[in-house]
Amino acid sequence: MRxxxxxxxxxxxxxxxxxxxxxxxxxxxxxxxxxxxxxxxHSPRELLSILISGSVGSNFALQGTLLKSIPLLLTGLSVAIxxxxxxxxxxxxxxxxxxxLGAFLAARYGMIAAIVASLIAGAIWASIAxxxxxxxxxxxxxxxxxxxxxxxxxxGYAVNGPLQEASGKYPQSDAIPITAMLPTLGxxxxxxxxxxxxxAAIGAWFLLYRTSEGLRLRASGFNRSAxxxxxxxxxxQLVRAMAISGAMAGLAGGIELLGVTHRLxxxxxxxxxxxxxxxxxxxxxxxxxxxxxxxxxxALTTGAGELQRTAxxxxxxxxxxxxxxxLVMIVFTRxxxxxxxx
Amino acid sequence: xxxxxxxKSFAANRAVDDVTLDFKPGEIVGLVGENGAxxxxxxxxxxxxxxxxEGTIEDRESVGIVHQHFLLVNEFTIAENLALxxxxxxxxxxxxxxxxxxxxxxRRVADLSVGEKSKLELIxxxxxxxxxxxxxxxxxxxxxxxxxxxxxxxxxxxxxxxxVVFISHKIPEVLEVATRIVVMRRGRIIVDGGAMSAExxxxxxxxxxxxxxxxxxxxxPAGGPPALQLPPLEVHRGEIVSIIGVAGNGQSELxxxxxxxxxxxxxxxxxxxxxxxxxAEMTIAENIALAEPRWxxxxxxxxxxxxxxxxxxxxxxxxxxxxxxxxGNQQKVILARELERQPEIIVAAEPxxxxxxxxxxxxxxxxxxxxxxxxxxxxxxxxxDEAFTLGDAIHVIYRxxxxxxxxxxEAAEQAPVLMAGVGSGEWGVGARQ
Numbered sequence: 001m002r003x004x005x006x007x008x009x010x011x012x013x014x015x016x017x018x019x020x021x022x023x024x025x026x027x028x029x030x031x032x033x034x035x036x037x038x039x040x041x042h043s044p045r046e047l048l049s050i051l052i053s054g055s056v057g058s059n060f061a062l063q064g065t066l067l068k069s070i071p072l073l074l075t076g077l078s079v080a081i082x083x084x085x086x087x088x089x090x091x092x093x094x095x096x097x098x099x100x101l102g103a104f105l106a107a108r109y110g111m112i113a114a115i116v117a118s119l120i121a122g123a124i125w126a127s128i129a130x131x132x133x134x135x136x137x138x139x140x141x142x143x144x145x146x147x148x149x150x151x152x153x154x155x156g157y158a159v160n161g162p163l164q165e166a167s168g169k170y171p172q173s174d175a176i177p178i179t180a181m182l183p184t185l186g187x188x189x190x191x192x193x194x195x196x197x198x199x200a201a202i203g204a205w206f207l208l209y210r211t212s213e214g215l216r217l218r219a220s221g222f223n224r225s226a227x228x229x230x231x232x233x234x235x236x237q238l239v240r241a242m243a244i245s246g247a248m249a250g251l252a253g254g255i256e257l258l259g260v261t262h263r264l265x266x267x268x269x270x271x272x273x274x275x276x277x278x279x280x281x282x283x284x285x286x287x288x289x290x291x292x293x294x295x296x297x298x299a300l301t302t303g304a305g306e307l308q309r310t311a312x313x314x315x316x317x318x319x320x321x322x323x324x325x326x327l328v329m330i331v332f333t334r335x336x337x338x339x340x341x342x
Numbered sequence: 343x344x345x346x347x348x349x350k351s352f353a354a355n356r357a358v359d360d361v362t363l364d365f366k367p368g369e370i371v372g373l374v375g376e377n378g379a380x381x382x383x384x385x386x387x388x389x390x391x392x393x394x395x396e397g398t399i400e401d402r403e404s405v406g407i408v409h410q411h412f413l414l415v416n417e418f419t420i421a422e423n424l425a426l427x428x429x430x431x432x433x434x435x436x437x438x439x440x441x442x443x444x445x446x447x448x449r450r451v452a453d454l455s456v457g458e459k460s461k462l463e464l465i466x467x468x469x470x471x472x473x474x475x476x477x478x479x480x481x482x483x484x485x486x487x488x489x490x491x492x493x494x495x496x497x498x499x500x501x502x503x504x505x506v507v508f509i510s511h512k513i514p515e516v517l518e519v520a521t522r523i524v525v526m527r528r529g530r531i532i533v534d535g536g537a538m539s540a541e542x543x544x545x546x547x548x549x550x551x552x553x554x555x556x557x558x559x560x561x562x563p564a565g566g567p568p569a570l571q572l573p574p575l576e577v578h579r580g581e582i583v584s585i586i587g588v589a590g591n592g593q594s595e596l597x598x599x600x601x602x603x604x605x606x607x608x609x610x611x612x613x614x615x616x617x618x619x620x621x622a623e624m625t626i627a628e629n630i631a632l633a634e635p636r637w638x639x640x641x642x643x644x645x646x647x648x649x650x651x652x653x654x655x656x657x658x659x660x661x662x663x664x665x666x667x668x669x670g671n672q673q674k675v676i677l678a679r680e681l682e683r684q685p686e687i688i689v690a691a692e693p694x695x696x697x698x699x700x701x702x703x704x705x706x707x708x709x710x711x712x713x714x715x716x717x718x719x720x721x722x723x724x725x726x727d728e729a730f731t732l733g734d735a736i737h738v739i740y741r742x743x744x745x746x747x748x749x750x751x752e753a754a755e756q757a758p759v760l761m762a763g764v765g766s767g768e769w770g771v772g773a774r775q
Contacts, residue, residue: 223621227621
């Protein structure tokens with residue numbers, strides 16, 4: 001995809017059009033979702049109101065939305081950092097699971113240990129892909145996806161085998177010790193993971209836009225060759241970006257385990273890794289944009305759950321919304337803000 | 343076929359300047375000149391691939407052209423590649439008709455040698471039975487025996503009345519095969535004639551330079567061990583050493599090699615500005631900060647504002663996107679970035695390519711100032727004026743090999759011959775290293 005890169009159009013980048021594109025994508029997703037309800041015999045208007053009330057219409061709904069936003073924010077950051085560095089990390093799902101597995105194994109040493117373990121496990125899982133890239137030039141877009149499948153089956157094996165609950169009844173693990181669980185905030189269902197996620201977003205922004213490491217990371221992502229001539233070790237950037245990206249996805253998995261599910265089971269990842277791609281693209285790969293974008297998708301997911309309960313429409317329509325957002329963003333975004341080699 | 347008063351410009355650069363040429367059937371025309379002399383542009387116009395700005399082409403015949411770079415689908419077989427340009431014809435028959443020896447048409451192009459690929463290109467070109475055949479640097483990748491085979495094909499086609507134009511900068515080959523020699527320089531025809539000696543041809547190709555062009559560049563070489571050493575190349579502190587040669591003789595590889603191997607306080611000015619110079623999507627300030635160990639956005643912006651002033655970069659602000667600057671100003675940003683940190687060694691490849699006179703002078707002054715400050719400068723350039731005005735010493739690069747160190751006086755005399763590879767003991771047709 002090198003076409004059109006030689007002479008970028010001489011337009012200065014105003015933030016407005018970028019935000020406009022993101023808004024367009026979000027509106028298009030909601031509109032199409034509402035219109036598609038006609039097929040199920042509901043008026044778009046009715047669907048829209050269910051979607052809104054089910055996601056932000058009540059205190060309870062809002063808590064649900066925020067809970068869903070936490071892993072989305074972290075997997076979105078994971079994708080944004082990798083894409084900024086020019087690395088196609090599609091392996092959020094696998095890194096999410098690796099993080100959860102790491103957190104589970106370290107849970108008996110307490111909450112902090114479990115969180116650190118999730119970061120490290122995610123980073124290691126992602127680094128397998130960078131090792132293959134450096135060793136045999138294997139494209140990470142393929143290796144990370146394949147690592148997802150391996151992680152999914154590894155987890156499946158674990159919860160049916162060595163990590164299965166003591167009663168041996170269901171394919172799931174025992175609950176983690178209470179000492180490892182994330183505390184809830186006040187009387188709400190919301191757990192402390194939201195603070196970690198927001199800190200991570202601000203930290204990622206600081207890293208990318210306020211440090212020399214971030215500068216070199218972005219430079220390698222925009223133009224590998226020029227970065228090399230400017231004296232940047234581009235391979236080191238790839239390894240670093242991949243590790244940080246993996247750590248973010250791993251943290252998402254760890255927090256989901258420590259804050260929400262408290263145990264591992266087969267379908268633990270539930271698509272959070274892939275949804276991170278939609279979150280990052282809607283955020284225009286900006287860490288702070290990810291805050292808004294993760295909230296949007298969190299609302300979409302909880303709203304879709306309400307649709308299922310009251311209108312009988314499968315909650316998988318949330319995935320449909322994600323796909324529309326990704327398509328709109330890809331079609332309308334100038335192709336110089338992300339990885340270019342594929 | 344007749345080209346009359348053809349002129350073609352690319353931006354400010356006049357590639358072909360009022361050229362008139364008559365071609366007769368059965369001629370083998372050797373079209374020679376340095377890189378950038380306008381040979382390929384002129385022939386693209388003759389082939390109808392480019393429209394001239396001015397001038398006309400009379401009696402255009404069917405033209406076949408073999409480009410310098412292969413236009414083949416690597417994953418396809420020989421037969422499939424032939425089918426792309428002549429669907430429905432039997433590939434075995436096409437190859438037989440061409441009189442070129444290429445066997446096994448079910449082999450994939452990716453598995454062919456470069457010699458075989460160039461044969462396949464030639465077969466494609468002559469399968470359409472052109473009356474006018476253009477071969478653009480066809481021998482650059484051929485082994486000597488393959489080149490001879492190609493010359494036989496050219497002679498046979500000429501005997502059938504085809505006009506063959508053979509673009510090359512290899513003097514021995516041109517002398518061997520051409521029945522007429524046309525020399526181009528800076529878009530114009532300098533010589534159009536028959537028999538010439540190798541020395542005459544070399545001198546016509548490369549502009550004559552007086553022995554007096556050399557001048558002390560900066561501080562002049564200092565004593566002590568060389569700052570940069572890559573035998574036979576030695577660059578001392580305070581010295582500018584120029585490397586000249588026809589493009590494609592290893593200059594890019596040399597620069598890339600130095601980029602990957604030189605350690606310490608080294609500045610690099612890359613040859614391909616559009617690709618390697620700046621990160622177009624990032625701001626001027628960010629681009630300049632790439633070379634710094636620590637980055638503080640606010641301090642960097644302030645400092646870059648000063649650099650913009652000092653290097654006379656035409657920009658509205660340090661926060662302007664680097665990609666929105668003109669070529670000359672982009673080059674100044676690169677210079678600001680690379681020279682600002684007072685490097686001990688500077689490797690500058692084509693630092694003034696495409697720049698206007700004012701920007702060129704600015705770049706030259708900066709390089710001289712850096713030398714005066716004690717930097718060791720290696721200047722790799724295809725601009726001979728630049729090489730001679732700045733260089734304290736000169737090496738000629740030919741087929742990846744550097745000549746001995748020459749004084750500018752010696753170089754003025756020997757450069758044309760060395761650059762064309764005459765007298766190097768080889769006929770300039772060996773496989774490229």
